[in-house]
Amino acid sequence: MHITQLNRECLLHLFSFLDKDSRLSLSLTCLHLRDVFLEPGLWPLLRFHSPGELNKCNFLLGASLRYLSICWYSSRVKVCNIEDWMKTTFQKDICSRHEGLVSAFLARVCKTCPNLTSLTLAGCGHITDDDVVGVLRSCAALRRLRLENCVRITDTLLHGIVTYGSALRTVQIDFCRNVTQAGLQVVASQRPAIQLSADRSAGMIPDCLPQDSPRDRRLRLSQLREAPRTVRGTLRGTGSGTV
CATH class of the missing domain: 1.20.1280 (Monooxygenase)
Structure with a gap:
């Protein structure tokens, strides 16, 4: 046959x-x-291992998509994670070849995949808060959000989770250096039903401005080290997710 x-x-x-x-x-x-x-x-599930795969025509985006994962584990991610003002011309050239790919793809997901329930993004150093908030607004059924090593993600996304993530049950934000304990506390206090975890995110050195001195950076780091103890005590009192 x-x-x-x-x-x-x-x-x-x-x-x-x-x-x-x-x-x-x-x-x-x-x-x-x-x-x-x-x-x-x-096509209920799609996994991608580099931004370059997003431009291929070997998959279909549609209302059946439930699980989406874009995980890039490459030495190039280290270049993406360098603050823009510190990058050399060569490093900027490397980033220019892929920096908008994931953001553009997520915009397509917002338009075509309203039933998405799980989103995982790892090593996506160029995505912004607006990219992920856009998914939250367009995919009302999203229940699980996992972000790892996405350096441009900030507390703005955490506020977006409170506002638009009505269906979210699990949020994992690991190694995102510009997320703070204060932002995590907002989610923990206002959305206690969410199982929240953040490995190392609020304890890393955040991005600095070109004019910041080494002393300024040391001061900011010491403040970060003090904040977790206070916030963890508050979280124990609320009985919310792990941070």
Whole structure:
């Protein structure tokens, strides 16, 4: 029996075992298999391992998408994490090749994936608070948000979680250096139903301005080290999520 003689249900089951590239390759063999590739129900989960993958045509965004993960673990992430005013011309050139890719992709998600329930972003050094808040506003069913090593994320997102994340149940913000204990406390106090965790985020040295002196940075770090003790005591009293 030829593969095209299988019914649609069997073909969808077959496609479900293939990765994105294999699905695309198979879909290019005939119109019948291309039609199966374009079935929205085939794409409830998408995982990407670099921003460059977001420009490929080997996947489909649609209302069936429930789980989205963009995790970039590369040495280039270290370059993205350098504060813009400190980057060399060479480093800026590296970032210019991909800095808008994830933001543009999330904008597409906002328009086409209203039923998204889980979003994971790791190593996405160029996404901003507005990018993630946009997803919160457009995807009202989002229940799980995980951010790791996203250096441009600040307390503005935490306020957005309080305002727009009505369905959120789990929020994990790890190694995001511009998030503060005060911002985490806002979420913990105003949205106690959320299971909140933040590994190292509020204890890292935040971005500084070009005019900041080494003394200013040391002072800010000492303030950060003092803040967690006060906030943790408050959290124990409220019985909210772990911070």
